[in-house]
Amino acid sequence: MTAPIDPALQRALATVIDPEIRRPLVELDMIPAATLGAGVARIRLELTVAACPAADRIRADVHQAAASVPGVERVELEVGVMAPATRQALVERLRGSRPQQFGPDTLTRIIAVASGKGGVGKSSVTANLAVALAARGLAVGLIDADVHGYSIPALLGTEARPTRVGDMMMPPEAHGVRLVSIGMFVEGNRSVSWRGPMLHRTLNQFVTDVWWGDLDVLLIDMPPGTGDVAISLGQLLPHAEVLVVTTPQRAAAEVAERAAEVARQTGQRVLGVVENMAGLPQPDGSLLELFGAGGGDEAARRLEVPLLARIPLSVALRSGGDAGEPVVAAEPGDPAAAAIIALAESLRGTRPITGRSLPISPA
Numbered sequence: 200m201t202a203p204i205d206p207a208l209q210r211a212l213a214t215v216i217d218p219e220i221r222r223p224l225v226e227l228d229m230i231p232a233a234t235l236g237a238g239v240a241r242i243r244l245e246l247t248v249a250a251c252p253a254a255d256r257i258r259a260d261v262h263q264a265a266a267s268v269p270g271v272e273r274v275e276l277e278v279g280v281m282a283p284a285t286r287q288a289l290v291e292r293l294r295g296s297r298p299q300q301f302g303p304d305t306l307t308r309i310i311a312v313a314s315g316k317g318g319v320g321k322s323s324v325t326a327n328l329a330v331a332l333a334a335r336g337l338a339v340g341l342i343d344a345d346v347h348g349y350s351i352p353a354l355l356g357t358e359a360r361p362t363r364v365g366d367m368m369m370p371p372e373a374h375g376v377r378l379v380s381i382g383m384f385v386e387g388n389r390s391v392s393w394r395g396p397m398l399h400r401t402l403n404q405f406v407t408d409v410w411w412g413d414l415d416v417l418l419i420d421m422p423p424g425t426g427d428v429a430i431s432l433g434q435l436l437p438h439a440e441v442l443v444v445t446t447p448q449r450a451a452a453e454v455a456e457r458a459a460e461v462a463r464q465t466g467q468r469v470l471g472v473v474e475n476m477a478g479l480p481q482p483d484g485s486l487l488e489l490f491g492a493g494g495g496d497e498a499a500r501r502l503e504v505p506l507l508a509r510i511p512l513s514v515a516l517r518s519g520g521d522a523g524e525p526v527v528a529a530e531p532g533d534p535a536a537a538a539i540i541a542l543a544e545s546l547r548g549t550r551p552i553t554g555r556s557l558p559i560s561p562a
């Protein structure tokens with residue numbers, strides 16, 4: 200059935216983008232009818248799912264676009280939900296436009312952030328790096344694959360969950376970063392005791408069933424150590440690069456090196472080392488080396504990769520994490536924030552990052 204769409208309305212509505220799918224509504228068959236007569240624009244809007252969290256925004260955007268058309272004095276908007284068959288056709292069309300989101304020909308740079316042991320600040324670094332890259336205009340996705348310590352949603356101050364459209368998931372966005380986390384799929388604050396196959400399935404879902412849109416960078420917060428997730432990721436995304444986070448302690452550097460070696464065995468390239476908790480700046484300008492010194496350099500030397508950043512201890516980074524307000528956004532002048540921002544700049548510079556456009560065309 201083809202319902203009439205007024206050409207002037209069609210042009211105006213073509214500028215309205217679905218905030219989750221990031222495609223114009225008209226391309227997604229979300230506007231089956233839009234007529235104009237006697238100054239009244241009558242528009243039928245069909246949301247992909249009833250509980251669409253972006254419904255209010257979409258409705259407002261449609262209203263505004265229609266009202267901007269010359270001759271329109273009033274907008275009548277009828278809002279409904281897509282029929283299951285239409286939704287299924289849309290999901291298949293989206294999938295068809297990108298059979299393999301992160302296949303070998305992807306232009307998305309994939310960076311897994313790993314550490315040898317827990318508590319070195321890997322998640323804090325990953326969350327802040329993601330926000331810093333997004334603030335520089337890149338389209339950034341973030342997978343929280345840290346099964347036992349899934350902390351990314353809290354660090355980014357969000358409790359939102361993905362929206363399901365058919366068998367696809369639209370990731371929520373926080374601080375400009377699209378994210379999914381294992382924590383979004385467990386009730387309450389339970390720990391996850393999944394082992395190999397279950398983990399592999401979940402990671403695979405994050406890579407294939409989440410509609411990421413065009414990403415410049417996909418960051419993955421890995422669990423500490425050298426476990427199942429590292430091996431799964433090596434299989435699912437063999438062309439991912441790995442960033443290794445360590446503290447300045449020599450012993451920490453040794454375990455970090457082991458994590459990097461596992462990544463290498465699965466064919467991934469180690470990009471470099473980030474030394475976190477690298478001293479506490481003192482009021483007199485000196486640095487109190489609370490966790491020793493030299494671990495980052497040592498790990499970088501042994502792995503034959505560069506030391507990409509040295510991030511000092513910072514109360515602002517810690518409290519920003521606790522409050523869900525990443526320090527790179529809340530206090531960019533803080534020395535730890537500045538070090539992470541410089542890291543984001545350097546990663547941006549090491550390879551041209553370009554988004555690709557794979558427009559889907561209406562069937």
Ligand SMILES: Nc1ncnc2c1ncn2[C@@H]1O[C@H](COP(=O)(O)OP(=O)(O)OP(=O)(O)O)[C@@H](O)[C@H]1O
Pocket residue numbers: 314316317318319320321322323324345348349350422423475476477510511512513514516517518520521535
């Ligand atoms: N540079 C820093 N200065 C001050 N506190 C920091 C810094 N980096 C991390 N922290 C704090 O250290 C704690 C551990 O950090 P985080 O959770 O990021 O580590 P992690 O390596 O991801 O741990 P796990 O993998 O075990 O979840 C947090 O409370 C965090 O706020």
